[in-house]
Amino acid sequence: MSELLQQIINGISLGSIYALIALGYTMVYGVLRFINFPHGDAFMVGAFVGYYAAPRIVPLVGGSLLIAGPITLLLSMLVCSALGVTIEKLAYRPLRPRPKLTILITAIGISLFLEFGGQLVFGPDPKSFPTLLPSAVIINTPNLVLRSTPVIVIATTVGLMLLLRFIVMKTKLGTAMRAVSYNQSAASLMGINIDTVISFTFVLGSSLAAAAGILYGSLYPSINPLMGVFPGLKAFISAVLGGIGNIPGAAIGGFIIGLIETFVTGYLSPTYRDAIAFGILILILLFKPSGILGRAESEKV
Amino acid sequence: MNSAPGNILELKACGINFGGLTAVSALEVAIGRRDLLGMIGPNGAGKTTVFNMITGVYQPTKGSVLFDGRNIVGLKPYQIAGLGIGRTFQNIRLFPSLTVYENIQVSLVKTLRHGFSHSTLQLPRFHEEERAVRASIVELLEIFNLTHVMNERATSLPYGDQRRTEIVRALATKPQLLLLDEPAAGMNATEKVELMRLIRLVKERFDIAILLIEHDMKVVMGICERIIVLDYGIKIAEGPPEAIRNNLSVIEAYLGEQAA
Amino acid sequence: GGGGGDNTIQIGEYSSLTGTAATFGTSTHKGATLVMQETNASGGVLGKQIKLLTEDTQSKPEEAATVVTKLITRDGVKAVVGEVASGRTLAAAPICQSNGVPMITPSSTNPKVTQVGDYIFRVCFTDDFQGDVIARFVHNSLNLKRAAILKDVKNEYSVGLAHYFAQSFKQMGGEVVVEQAYSEGDNDFKAQLTAIKAADPEIIIVPGYYNEAALIVKQGRELNIKVPFMGGDGWDSAKLLEIGGASMEGTYYANHYSTSDPRPVVQNFVKKFHEKYNETPDAIAALSYDAVSILMDAIRRAGSTDGPKLRDAIAATKDFDGVSGTITIDNNRNASKSAVVLASGPDDRQE
Amino acid sequence: MGVHATKVVLLAAIAISFIVSLFQSQINPYFLQIIIYIGINIILATSLNLINGYAGQFSLGHAGFMALGGYTGAVVSTTLGATPGGSSAVIILPLALVLGGIVAALAGLLVGIPSLRLRGDYLAITTLGFGEIIRVVIQNLDFLGGARGFTGIPKLTNFFWVFSVVSITVFVISNLVNSSYGKGFLAVRDDEIAAQAMGINTTKYKVVAFVTGAFFAGVAGGLYAHFVSYINPQQFSFIRSIEIVVMVIVGGMGNTPGVIIAAALLTILPEALRPIAEYRMVIYSLSLVIIMITRPQGLFGRELSLRSLLGRLRKQAMPV
Amino acid sequence: MLTVERLEVRYGGIHAIKGVSLSIARGQIATMLGANGAGKTTTLRTISGLVKASRGTIRFEDVELTNRPPHEIVALGVGQAPEGRMIFANLTVKENLEMGAYLRKNRAEIQNDLDFVFSIFPRLRERIKQPGGTLSGGEQQMLAIGRALMTRPRLLLLDEPSLGIAPILVKTIFEKIQEINRELGMTILLVVETGELMIEGKASEIAKNEGVRKAYLGET
Numbered sequence A: 001m002s003e004l005l006q007q008i009i010n011g012i013s014l015g016s017i018y019a020l021i022a023l024g025y026t027m028v029y030g031v032l033r034f035i036n037f038p039h040g041d042a043f044m045v046g047a048f049v050g051y052y053a054a055p056r057i058v059p060l061v062g063g064s065l066l067i068a069g070p071i072t073l074l075l076s077m078l079v080c081s082a083l084g085v086t087i088e089k090l091a092y093r094p095l096r097p098r099p100k101l102t103i104l105i106t107a108i109g110i111s112l113f114l115e116f117g118g119q120l121v122f123g124p125d126p127k128s129f130p131t132l133l134p135s136a137v138i139i140n141t142p143n144l145v146l147r148s149t150p151v152i153v154i155a156t157t158v159g160l161m162l163l164l165r166f167i168v169m170k171t172k173l174g175t176a177m178r179a180v181s182y183n184q185s186a187a188s189l190m191g192i193n194i195d196t197v198i199s200f201t202f203v204l205g206s207s208l209a210a211a212a213g214i215l216y217g218s219l220y221p222s223i224n225p226l227m228g229v230f231p232g233l234k235a236f237i238s239a240v241l242g243g244i245g246n247i248p249g250a251a252i253g254g255f256i257i258g259l260i261e262t263f264v265t266g267y268l269s270p271t272y273r274d275a276i277a278f279g280i281l282i283l284i285l286l287f288k289p290s291g292i293l294g295r296a297e298s299e300k301v
Numbered sequence B: 001m002n003s004a005p006g007n008i009l010e011l012k013a014c015g016i017n018f019g020g021l022t023a024v025s026a027l028e029v030a031i032g033r034r035d036l037l038g039m040i041g042p043n044g045a046g047k048t049t050v051f052n053m054i055t056g057v058y059q060p061t062k063g064s065v066l067f068d069g070r071n072i073v074g075l076k077p078y079q080i081a082g083l084g085i086g087r088t089f090q091n092i093r094l095f096p097s098l099t100v101y102e103n104i105q106v107s108l109v110k111t112l113r114h115g116f117s118h119s120t121l122q123l124p125r126f127h128e129e130e131r132a133v134r135a136s137i138v139e140l141l142e143i144f145n146l147t148h149v150m151n152e153r154a155t156s157l158p159y160g161d162q163r164r165t166e167i168v169r170a171l172a173t174k175p176q177l178l179l180l181d182e183p184a185a186g187m188n189a190t191e192k193v194e195l196m197r198l199i200r201l202v203k204e205r206f207d208i209a210i211l212l213i214e215h216d217m218k219v220v221m222g223i224c225e226r227i228i229v230l231d232y233g234i235k236i237a238e239g240p241p242e243a244i245r246n247n248l249s250v251i252e253a254y255l256g257e258q259a260a
Numbered sequence C: 001g002g003g004g005g006d007n008t009i010q011i012g013e014y015s016s017l018t019g020t021a022a023t024f025g026t027s028t029h030k031g032a033t034l035v036m037q038e039t040n041a042s043g044g045v046l047g048k049q050i051k052l053l054t055e056d057t058q059s060k061p062e063e064a065a066t067v068v069t070k071l072i073t074r075d076g077v078k079a080v081v082g083e084v085a086s087g088r089t090l091a092a093a094p095i096c097q098s099n100g101v102p103m104i105t106p107s108s109t110n111p112k113v114t115q116v117g118d119y120i121f122r123v124c125f126t127d128d129f130q131g132d133v134i135a136r137f138v139h140n141s142l143n144l145k146r147a148a149i150l151k152d153v154k155n156e157y158s159v160g161l162a163h164y165f166a167q168s169f170k171q172m173g174g175e176v177v178v179e180q181a182y183s184e185g186d187n188d189f190k191a192q193l194t195a196i197k198a199a200d201p202e203i204i205i206v207p208g209y210y211n212e213a214a215l216i217v218k219q220g221r222e223l224n225i226k227v228p229f230m231g232g233d234g235w236d237s238a239k240l241l242e243i244g245g246a247s248m249e250g251t252y253y254a255n256h257y258s259t260s261d262p263r264p265v266v267q268n269f270v271k272k273f274h275e276k277y278n279e280t281p282d283a284i285a286a287l288s289y290d291a292v293s294i295l296m297d298a299i300r301r302a303g304s305t306d307g308p309k310l311r312d313a314i315a316a317t318k319d320f321d322g323v324s325g326t327i328t329i330d331n332n333r334n335a336s337k338s339a340v341v342l343a344s345g346p347d348d349r350q351e
Numbered sequence D: 001m002g003v004h005a006t007k008v009v010l011l012a013a014i015a016i017s018f019i020v021s022l023f024q025s026q027i028n029p030y031f032l033q034i035i036i037y038i039g040i041n042i043i044l045a046t047s048l049n050l051i052n053g054y055a056g057q058f059s060l061g062h063a064g065f066m067a068l069g070g071y072t073g074a075v076v077s078t079t080l081g082a083t084p085g086g087s088s089a090v091i092i093l094p095l096a097l098v099l100g101g102i103v104a105a106l107a108g109l110l111v112g113i114p115s116l117r118l119r120g121d122y123l124a125i126t127t128l129g130f131g132e133i134i135r136v137v138i139q140n141l142d143f144l145g146g147a148r149g150f151t152g153i154p155k156l157t158n159f160f161w162v163f164s165v166v167s168i169t170v171f172v173i174s175n176l177v178n179s180s181y182g183k184g185f186l187a188v189r190d191d192e193i194a195a196q197a198m199g200i201n202t203t204k205y206k207v208v209a210f211v212t213g214a215f216f217a218g219v220a221g222g223l224y225a226h227f228v229s230y231i232n233p234q235q236f237s238f239i240r241s242i243e244i245v246v247m248v249i250v251g252g253m254g255n256t257p258g259v260i261i262a263a264a265l266l267t268i269l270p271e272a273l274r275p276i277a278e279y280r281m282v283i284y285s286l287s288l289v290i291i292m293i294t295r296p297q298g299l300f301g302r303e304l305s306l307r308s309l310l311g312r313l314r315k316q317a318m319p320v
Numbered sequence E: 001m002l003t004v005e006r007l008e009v010r011y012g013g014i015h016a017i018k019g020v021s022l023s024i025a026r027g028q029i030a031t032m033l034g035a036n037g038a039g040k041t042t043t044l045r046t047i048s049g050l051v052k053a054s055r056g057t058i059r060f061e062d063v064e065l066t067n068r069p070p071h072e073i074v075a076l077g078v079g080q081a082p083e084g085r086m087i088f089a090n091l092t093v094k095e096n097l098e099m100g101a102y103l104r105k106n107r108a109e110i111q112n113d114l115d116f117v118f119s120i121f122p123r124l125r126e127r128i129k130q131p132g133g134t135l136s137g138g139e140q141q142m143l144a145i146g147r148a149l150m151t152r153p154r155l156l157l158l159d160e161p162s163l164g165i166a167p168i169l170v171k172t173i174f175e176k177i178q179e180i181n182r183e184l185g186m187t188i189l190l191v192v193e194t195g196e197l198m199i200e201g202k203a204s205e206i207a208k209n210e211g212v213r214k215a216y217l218g219e220t
C-alpha cells in the first residue's frame, strides 16, 4: 500500500519535470507549428548557466538560497531567451515561408550543434549541480518519503501552466500568438508584427526551458551536455500525448507519461518500460488522434 | 430500392446536423441521367453540405443517398468516386505540387488495370496503358483549352484556369454524375460565357448528369434545365428557370428585388 | 604513410571523444597520451618516436568499425588501442583480426571481445571475473545473502556484469530478490528503488556507470533505503563522490586499482597524470595507460612492429607491473590479475 | 525503344556493379567501406523518400525497419552457416536480404495502420515509438544477443550486392512514382480529401508506401549487418532514423536524384571532417543548418528531378 | 492618397506584374478591372506588403510603403480583405473580427464597428461562436470583409468582395461600400470582375483613370 503511494509520488514528481519541459515544446509548437528540437538542449544550457552562476551568486547574497535561487533562475532565463531569440532570428526566420520539415531539419542541426558544442565548451563529463532548492523532508516514514524538491517542482509546473494559459487565452499578445499560429499572412494584415510575436514566443519557450533546467538540476544533481536528449524526447512525447499546442494538454501528458513509466517500472517489466510507454501512447493516439486535449483542425471542404 | 429507373441520384429525406446546427433537413432531390440541375440558395443554406453528403465527405445523420438505385451512405469518398460521382470544390483543391497534367493523371488512377507490380516492373501492359492515359489527358486538356499550361504547377495558374482544371480533373474520373461547386466564381464575363459553353459541351459529349451550385444567375439561368432552391437547409422551391426567377419566396430569400 | 620508413611508429587509438560515452573516451585518451609522451621523452621504442593517431567514435559502434578500418588501411597503424565499451570494441575487433593488426582494449570487459580472434587482447579483467569478485565480497566479506540488482539494460557491460554477479552469487547460496533495470540517460530511479525497497534486500548491486550510480544511491538514500550499494569498475570516478555526496557512505565497488596503492608505478602515474591534466585519474585512464604501456613493452620485446611478431609478444606478456595490477596475458588473451574492492570514503579495503 | 530505357539502365547498373566488384580488392578498404555505407544510405534514404517525400507520411521509424531486416538476415545466414567467399553465399545472402525485407515489410504494414488515423507530428511520434519498441524488444531477446549485440555475422556484403540493391531500389521507386499509378502517392501527400474525391484509396496508398519503404529499409539492414558483421540494438535508435530523414530533406522531398546525392554527401561529410576531430560534429551540424538556410528546397530544388528527366525521355519516345 | 508607380513583381521566375501605375485621391472609390491573371490580386498584395515589389514605388499619404512589412502598413491605415479570405480557421467568428481590431484601443468604437459589421452581415451574428474554418464559403467571405472593416483603415482594399456571395447580398455589399465611403470617409480600392461594375458615379470615373486603365490592360 505504502509502496503504491510512494510510486504515485514518484510518478507525479517525474511527470512534473516532463510536464515542465513539455510546456516549452507546446508553446513554440502552438505558434509556429513545428517541433522545436533544440528545446531539450536549451534546457541543458539553462542548467549549465545555473551550474556556473550559482556558486558566484550564492556568496554575493550572503549564502541565502532564498535570494540566490531566484536570481540564478532569472539569469538562466535571460541567457536562454537570448539564445532562443538568436536561434530563431538566424536559423528559423529565413525559412519561415518554407515547408515545416525544412525548419525541422534546421532545428535538428541546431540541436546537434548545441549538444556537441556543449561537449566542447563544458566538457563531456557530468557536473554536480549546486544545491539551490531546499530539500526539506515533508513526509518521512520508513516506507513513505516526500521531500520538498518535487513539491516545489510540481507547484512551479502548475503555476507556469496557469500563467501561460492566461497569457495565451487572455492577453492581447496571446491572441496575436494564436492568430499567427493559424495564418501568418492574415495575422500581419491585422497589424500584428509577426516577428515580435514569434520572438516573444521564443522568449517564453526558452525561459521555460531554463526554468526546467534549473529545477531538473536541483532534482537530479548531475548535469552534462547531453542531458537534454532523453528528457526532451519524453517531454515531446508528453506534449504530443496531451495534444501538441495545448498548454494544459502538455502538463497532463507529462504527468501521464511520468506515471506510466513509474508504474511500468515498479510493477511490470522495467526492461520494457520504454516499449510499454510507447505502446500506451500509440494506443491512446489511435483513439484520440490529436492527443488527449488536442482539437482536430476543423477543415471545411 | 424503389428508385425511378431514369434517376442517377436520389436524396431521400436527407439531413445533417453539426452540433446543434441543422445544416440540411429532410431534403428530397432526384436527378435524371441527363439532367443539368442547378442548386442555388443564400450563403450558408447548405448547398455545399449536400455535395459533401453525396460524396461521402460528411455522413448524413438522416435519410439515404441512392446512386443508380444503390444506397451509398456509409461508403468511403473514394468508393463513391469509383462508382461514378465526380466533383469540384468551392475552395479550389488542386494538388499544389503537381502540374496540371499530373493533377488530371491522378483522376485516371482508378481506371487503371495495372497497379503496383506492373508499374514497378514496367510490364508491357503498363506501357500500353500509360500511352492511353496520356492520350486521354491530352484530349481533355484540348477540349478545355488548357494544353498550353499542361506542365505548369496547377496552383500557380490564375483563378479561372484553376477552376477549369478542377472541372477537367473531375471529368477525368469518368463520372456519370458531375457535381460543380461554384465553377464560375472568380471568372470574368467572357470566361463565364465560355464556361457555360463548356458545361453544355461536357454534358453532351460525355453524356452525363450535372448538378451545379452557382451564385451567378446568368450562368444558372442560362444553362440549367431545372433549379432547386435551398434556404436554411430546406428546399424552398424547385422548377424551371423562369418559375424560379419569378418565385416570390426565392426572390425574397435569395435573388433580391432586382433579379439578374 | 606507414610507420616503417620514417622515424615514427604509428599506433591507432579509437575512443568516444564525443557522444554519450565521451567522458570515458576522453579518460582513455588522456591515459594513452601520457604513455606516448613518456615513451617519446625517454627516446621512443626501437629508436623511433611513437605517434598516436586518435579517432573519435562518437560513442557509436558503426563509427568504431569505420575509424578502425581507416586507421589500419589508410594510416597504416601497427597496432590499435580501444575502446571503453564492449559494443564498440566488438564492432572493431573483426577488422583488426582480419587485417592482422594487434588490438588491445583497455576496458572492454565482455568475454566475447577476445574470442574474436588471436589478435585481440585486453588488459582489464572480464565481467565474469568481476561479477564473481563482487559476489564473493558480498557473500563472504559483508556476509549478506539477499541482493537486489539494478542494471542498465541499454548497456552491454551492465547487463553482462549483472548476469555474472547473479550467477556466482546464486552458486554461493545467495539470493537475488529482485532485478530492476534502467536505460542509459535516465536520471530518475525512484520507481525502481521503491520496488527494490519493497523486496527488502540486504544489499543493492548497481553494475553501471558512476553518473547513474551516484544518482541511484542518492535517490535511494532519499527514499530511506539504508542498505549498502555496490558496483563495479564503472563506478570509478572522482565524480562519484562529487555527485553522490554524503549519500555515498556505505557503498562499495570493485575496481582495477586504487590511487592509494603505494606501488611506485601507481604513485608515479597518479602524480604525472595530475601534473598534466590537473585531475585524479580514474580506472579507465589507468587501464588505457596500461594497455599502451604493454604495447610499448611488447614492441620492444618483439623488436619489430610486424603483425604476427607483435601479436606473439603481447601474448607473451607476463607479470607486467601495471598501474592496475600485475598483468599476465593468459591463453585466452585476457589479463589475469587481481581486483580491489573500494569502500567509499578515505579508507579502502583490498580483497 | 526508349520506353524500356529504365530497364536498360537498371541492367547496366547491375552489370557495372558486378564489374567493379571484381576489382574491389584494389580499392582501399576504408574508401570501400565509405562507398558501401553510401550505398546503404542511398537505399535507406530513397525508400524513406517514398514514405516521407512522395506519400507525405512523416515517418521517424526507419531505423526500426532496418533493425528488423538486419537481425532477420543475421539469423538466416548464421543459421544456414554461410561463409564469406563461399559459393553458398550467392544464395544465402539474397535469401537473408529478402527475408529481412519481408519481416520489415510486415512491420511496415503494422506501422502503416496508425497512419490511417494519424497525421503529421502525431504520426511521427507514433512511428518513432514503433521503431523504439522494435529496438527495446530486440534488446531483451537473448537469442539475438540482447544489449550485447549479435556477433559473428558472415561478411557477405560487397560492392556488387550493395549497388545491385541500390539500382533495384531506385528503379522500383522511381518507376513507381513516375507511373500513373504512382501519382496516387503524390495526391495523398498534397490533399487527401481531394485525392479521395478523385477515387484514390488513400488508405491503400499509405500502407503501400509504408510496406514498400519498410521492405527496402529491411534489405538495407541486411546488407549492413552482413557488412559490419556485428550489430547491436543501439545502432538502430531513433537518432539513426533522424539521420535518414535529414538525408531525404536535404536532398529535397520527393526528389530521388537529390536524395541520392544528399545520402552520399551526408555520408562523406563527417568522414571528410575527421581531421578536425572534436570539432567535427559541431561543424557538421552547422553545415546542416547552413545548407537548409541556403537551399531550403533541398540541395537541388526542383531543377534536378528524375521526373523531369524521365518526362523528357518519355516525350521523345512516345508520339502523342 | 495612394500613388503606385511602375510597380513590378515577380514570383520566382514569373513576371506577375510589369509596371503598374495608379493613383487614388482621398475619399474616392477606385475600381480595378482586369482580365484573369492580369495581376490585380498581386497589386493589392504588394500594396499591403504581403508580396515584395521587385521594382517601383508605393506611397500612401506621402509615406513610402514599398516593401515595408504588412503590420506597419496596416498601422498606417491600409486594410485589406484578401483574395482567398485567409480566415483564422480555429478562431471563432467573434475572435476573427476582434483580431481585425488588434491595433485599436477604444473599446466603445470597436463594439460599434462590430455592430456595424453584424448589421451588414446578420448571418455572422448567427454564427458568432462557430470556428471560422467551418463557415460556408460565402460566410467566410463576409467574415473576411467584416474583419478588414474592423481594422478601421483609411484606405480599404477589397479583392473581389462579392466572390461566392448570394445575389441578394451582393447588392447590399456594394451599397454598404458606398455608405462606408460616404459616411466614414474611407477611401476604397476595389477589385471586381469585369461586367460586374455596380458602383455608379464617382467610381466609374476612377475606372477611366489613367493608372487604373493601365492596370486593367495589364500589359498582357
Ligand SMILES: Nc1ncnc2c1ncn2[C@@H]1O[C@H](COP(=O)(O)OP(=O)(O)OP(=O)(O)O)[C@@H](O)[C@H]1O
Residues within 6 Å of the ligand: A300, B018, B021, B023, B041, B042, B043, B044, B045, B046, B047, B048, B049, B050, B090, E127, E130, E134, E135, E136, E137, E138, E139, E164
Ligand atoms: N463542419 C461543419 N461544422 C459546423 N458547421 C458547418 C460545417 N460545415 C458547414 N457548416 C454550416 O452549415 C451551413 C451550410 O454550409 P454550406 O457550406 O453547405 O453552405 P452553402 O450553401 O454552400 O453556402 P455558400 O453559398 O456560402 O457556399 C453553414 O451555415 C455552415 O456554417
Ligand SMILES: Nc1ncnc2c1ncn2[C@@H]1O[C@H](COP(=O)(O)OP(=O)(O)OP(=O)(O)O)[C@@H](O)[C@H]1O
Residues within 6 Å of the ligand: B156, B157, B158, B159, B160, B186, E011, E014, E015, E016, E017, E034, E035, E036, E037, E038, E039, E040, E041, E042, E043
Ligand atoms: N504564388 C504564385 N506563384 C506563381 N505565380 C503566381 C502566384 N500568384 C499569382 N501568380 C501569377 O501571377 C499572375 C497574376 O496573378 P494575380 O492573381 O495577381 O491575377 P488577378 O488579376 O488577380 O487574377 P484573377 O482574376 O484570377 O484573380 C498570374 O499569371 C498568376 O498565374
Ligand SMILES: [Mg+2]
Residues within 6 Å of the ligand: B047, B048, B049, B090, E136, E137, E138
Ligand atoms: Mg458552398
Ligand SMILES: [Mg+2]
Residues within 6 Å of the ligand: B159, E040, E041, E042, E083, E159
Ligand atoms: Mg485575383
